[in-house]
Amino acid sequence: MKHRAAYFGVFTALALIFSYVETLIPVNFGIPGVKLGLANLMIVIVLYKTNWREALLLSVVRIVLSGFIFGSLFAILYSLAGGLLSLAVMAFLSRRDWFSVIGVSIAGGVSHNIGQLVVAMIAVQTYRVGYYLPVLLIAGLLTGALIGVISGQVLIRIRHIRFE
């Protein structure tokens, strides 16, 4: 990839902007940790247009940067757990022909929430947080489907663009 650095800069900037836009949307479902995950849009698109290594790097850079700008050290830890698990699942599924972008994104959204829940269980040393599991599953399904639908449409429109 000749212009790798330049493209990666653009991807990072876009992911950070999505993280910022997300802080402007007041979502409070009475349940902590439920977010739209707009930045995941970039992760899904990069995963499909380039490879999992780029997506992994983008995911980590995005989480660390947005954590320092908008969140806290705690937020970084929880986001990393969710983000890495989600990326691993999506990278695995996107290479196979089982699901469309939407299914892959749903799996990513759900596994993101499960990853965060596991870290929360370890951090507070209680299984009580498992109470949130049903809500987090549904939340991951809905946000994952939304991100999947949008990424699918974007991917159709940028199918001639190759990031090289």
Place this chain on the structure above:
Amino acid sequence: MKKNDWFLAAGIVIAAAVILLLQIFGSVQNGLTVTVSVDGSLYGTYSLSEDRQVEINDTNRIVIENGSVVMEWADCPDQLCVNHRSISRDGESIICLPNRVVVSIEGTDGKNEENSLDGIAG
């Protein structure tokens, strides 16, 4: 959208519904206590039927009123616990991650504790 996507979505909805049902039917409504733990160790237990305020280490304050608990104040930056809806049923909890404070509602007998853990594992 592929057919498999729908199967995946349906599977997740069913899984969530099953876990939710196990939680609802595995719970008891009477004689509940409010358990507060900080950093994984027990801070105190209080009766849910008795109205009172509890200060937790100068970082959080819960209010028990009319059989439900709310986190009234917390010094954490995200304030997720303060915005959390009130809890009143067995197994529900409010968690302040930055301060590692867990406020949960539990049955008074140990048997109930096992039930809710099974509900979560299922």
